[in-house]
Structures are given as structure tokens and as C-alpha cells.
Amino acid sequence: HLANLxxxxxxxxxxxxxxxxxxxxxxxxxxLAVFYLATMQKSNGKHKEAIPxxxxxxxxxxxxxxxxxx
Numbered sequence: 001h002l003a004n005l006x007x008x009x010x011x012x013x014x015x016x017x018x019x020x021x022x023x024x025x026x027x028x029x030x031x032l033a034v035f036y037l038a039t040m041q042k043s044n045g046k047h048k049e050a051i052p053x054x055x056x057x058x059x060x061x062x063x064x065x066x067x068x069x070x
Contacts, residue, residue, distance in 0.1 A: 007036060016040035023053075031060040 003018035019037035027034050038053035 003033070003036065007040065012040045012043040016044055016046075027056070028060065031057060034060060 003015050003022060006012070006015035006018060016037060019033050019040055022030050022033040023037055034053055034057040038050040038057065041047075041050040041053065
């Protein structure tokens, strides 16, 4: 929740830090954390770091039935 709050308040540096912590623990459990990590990295000018995370997110949601991920 803290990562989302930082994202909503446009504190992208802290949001990135907290999304990274979530992904380090269990990114498969929270696939949207991978997506938001990539978007925060992009917002922080870390485009090269964002690309692998977007690719990881794409692989994670490929087999998910929930249409909100597609």
C-alpha cells in the first residue's frame, strides 16, 4: 500500500524503492508491482532498467485469465 501511496502522490523515487522491495520478495504474487516498478523507473529516467521489468510483466500475465492484465 505504501508504494501505491507514493505513486499517487507522484513521489516516484520512493515508489520505485518500495515496488522494488515487493518484487524482490515475491514478484509472482504481485504482478502489478512489476509493472509499476517499470513505470516508476521510466518516470525516474531509468529507461534501460524499465525494459526488462516490462518484459517480465508481460511473461507473468501471459497465462493469467483475469482480463484486467491483458
